[in-house]
Amino acid sequence: ETGVTQTPRHLVMGMTNKKSLKCEQHLGHNAMYWYKQSAKKPLELMFVYNFKEQTENNSVPSRFSPECPNSSHLFLHLHTLQPEDSALYLCASSQPGQINYGYTFGSGTRLTVV
Amino acid sequence: QKEVEQDPGPLSVPEGAIVSLNCTYSNSAFQYFMWYRQYSRKGPELLMYTYSSGNKEDGRFTAQVDKSSKYISLFIRDSQPSDSATYLCASSTGGFKTIFGAGTRLFVKA
Numbered sequence: 001e002t003g004v005t006q007t008p009r010h011l012v013m014g015m016t017n018k019k020s021l022k023c024e025q026h027l028g029h030n031a032m033y034w035y036k037q038s039a040k041k042p043l044e045l046m047f048v049y050n051f052k053e054q055t056e057n058n059s060v061p062s063r064f065s066p067e068c069p070n071s072s073h074l075f076l077h078l079h080t081l082q083p084e085d086s087a088l089y090l091c092a093s094s095q096p097g098q099i100n101y102g103y104t105f106g107s108g109t110r111l112t113v114v
Numbered sequence: 115q116k117e118v119e120q121d122p123g124p125l126s127v128p129e130g131a132i133v134s135l136n137c138t139y140s141n142s143a144f145q146y147f148m149w150y151r152q153y154s155r156k157g158p159e160l161l162m163y164t165y166s167s168g169n170k171e172d173g174r175f176t177a178q179v180d181k182s183s184k185y186i187s188l189f190i191r192d193s194q195p196s197d198s199a200t201y202l203c204a205s206s207t208g209g210f211k212t213i214f215g216a217g218t219r220l221f222v223k224a
Contacts, residue, residue: 040122043214099146105157
């Protein structure tokens with residue numbers, strides 16, 4: 001399988017649940033990203049990993065916890081979320097130094113917090 | 115002030131029309147400018163990339179950057195129903211932080 005794959009595609013969770021989002025890329029990229037997309041708002045950068053090291057945490061609440069075990073996999077662990085956290089969570093990858101190729105995004109996980 | 119501003123639309127045009135999509139940005143350090151296209155239930159995909167000021171053409175699509183006015187444009191000629199999507203402009207200084215606009219939703223009617 002090529003490109004960036006995100007699972008699950010849809011997730012409904014209660015405010016006291018713990019769940020994880022998974023992202024996998026087979027492009028040989030070394031940078032991976034989590035973005036949050038809410039209706040009529042710009043994509044919000046959450047976390048950046050470069051060669052498995054976190055290089056950016058954009059003031060994200062601690063109820064979101066990222067994990068990058070290797071350059072191909074990225075997780076977002078969720079716990080005690082709020083209804084306003086409901087959004088589309090997008091994973092992306094890129095190759096550092098090749099900005100002209102942009103980011104490759106997954107199809108996202110549609111998260112609903114009830 | 116948002117770093118990248120984009121009118122969310124929606125914009126509705128008849129098939130064959132020329133479409134003009136626009137963004138403004140505030141950070142003078144931005145050097146890289148991108149347009150992404152996002153279809154419903156999909157992630158954004160890179161459509162056009164431009165470095166610094168100037169025009170870039172790819173088929174029916176033309177990207178234009180005017181750094182003096184901090185204005186980014188995307189033109190679509192002979193628009194098709196398959197062009198119906200959300201178009202996001204994005205800017206970067208070249209690091210790991212790309213700033214996106216909110217996206218403009220485009221409908222092309224057959």
